[in-house]
Amino acid sequence: MTSASTPEELVDVAVIGAGSVGAMALWHLSKVPGLSVLGIEQYGRAHGLGSFAGESRLFRMAYKEGGLYLPLLTDARRQWLELEQEAGTEILLQVGALSIGTETQPEMVATRETIDNFGLPHRYLDTEELRKEYPQHDVHDSDVGILDPQGAGLRPEVAVCSALRLAEANGVRMRYRCAVEAVEPGDNGVTIRTAQGVVRARTAIVTTGSWATELLPGVRDLVHVQRLALSWFMPADIGRYLPERFPVFMRDIDDVHFFGAPSLDGYSVKVSPGHLDLPSAPTLAELPDLPDDFGAHLAAQVTDFFPDMNPEPVRLTAHHEMFTADRVPIVDRDPTGSIVAVAGLSGHGFKLAPTFGRIARELAVDGTSTLCPREFTLAAHRQRAAALA
Ligand SMILES: Cc1cc2nc3c(=O)[nH]c(=O)nc-3n(C[C@H](O)[C@H](O)[C@H](O)COP(=O)(O)OP(=O)(O)OC[C@H]3O[C@@H](n4cnc5c(N)ncnc54)[C@H](O)[C@@H]3O)c2cc1C
Known part of the structure; x- marks a missing residue:
């Protein structure tokens, strides 16, 4: 009208x-x-x-989702730097991206494949190197690490x-x-x-x-909308989680996926669930809220990966994203x-x-x-x- x-x-x-x-x-x-x-x-x-929304996003070049995305990621990285320069403000936090999981975890295998197929810069860390260099994580005996030095955080x-x-x-x-x-x-x-x-x-x-x-x-x-949650926890020593010491990370154990970013506010660290079984819906209007016990369920998993985190999310926020099949x-x-x-x-x-x-x-x-x-x-x-x- x-x-x-x-x-x-x-x-x-x-x-x-x-x-x-x-x-x-x-x-x-x-x-x-x-x-x-x-x-x-x-x-x-x-x-x-x-x-x-949600303070930070992950940028990865060693993309487990495959080579289709590599020319796009190369273009995007160049453009993030250009935007940063034109705007005169920090947008791409060049902290690297660390993947943690067992050698046979599908996400780790796929990340290695992309690195090997496209000759991307990387560092493979064995269990002891991972424990020594990234003591913030509770590294399990079968865990190894892959560091993607072109990985980064973004400030959306x-x-x-x-x-x-x-x-x-x-x-x-x-x-x-x-x-x-x-x-x-x-x-x-x-x-x-x-x-x-x-x-x-x-x-x-x-x-x-x-x-x-x-x-x-x-x-x-062709699409559906999925509810996603972000959460932040307070560690005992925030100094260990600042950008200069703590890369963005992804951690996979069987079906459990967590990701996170260094502390940007000086007191909390983003440690968030990837695919916890949250309800999806055809449209945004139909999405239900997060379940009541969601924070407690999440805290139990987070303390397994980060023993020095206070097991109470200091922030827990609900978001949405549209997916194709x-x-x-x-x-x-x-x-x-x-x-x-x-x-x-x-x-x-x-x-x-x-x-x-x-x-x-x-x-x-x-x-x-x-x-x-x-x-x-x-x-x-x-x-x-x-x-x-
Ligand atoms: C919790 C979470 C974590 C994520 N982590 C990552 C990550 O680490 N790395 C990564 O690459 N991606 C990540 N994503 C995905 C990424 O954030 C989204 O794919 C991206 O933000 C979608 O961008 P968009 O432009 O499609 O939508 P949006 O950024 O939501 O923009 C859509 C805009 O359209 C406006 N709009 C809608 N309808 C109308 C209308 N009728 N009239 C006018 N305006 C309208 C909205 O208000 C909004 O501003 C994550 C997403 C979520 C939710």
């Missing part, structure tokens, strides 16, 4: 959803000379309700806010606190209906994260060329956000992207889904 006092706005490219990928797409688009760009975000700038809220500030300084206009209600492709672009009037754009980039199914009906049968992201341009969709980022989405943003810009402006693997397209997703059916 357009109110009489709100004229229609005409732009070349509109980005809907200014979270992780949307902010990066806006930053990239802001560097294209002569392009009129509008960002539309239902909340404010770098709010706490997106999938990016700082990154999103920085990219948006830079985009706005370069001339991108933003509508904050403006929810998009519909995106309708037409003959000459796309009509975007918002609570504050209509916008017409040559192309709309839809990067609405866990809300994707509301504006992109074509992805509905095989955890491969969806990035595609519709046949009319008027909508670029980025959805179902399945845990890859923050470390690769600047690259997804760049691919979205390329698809919107050039119509094609050499960086975007065919596996990410809707057609490829449908083929894989049909093969499994």
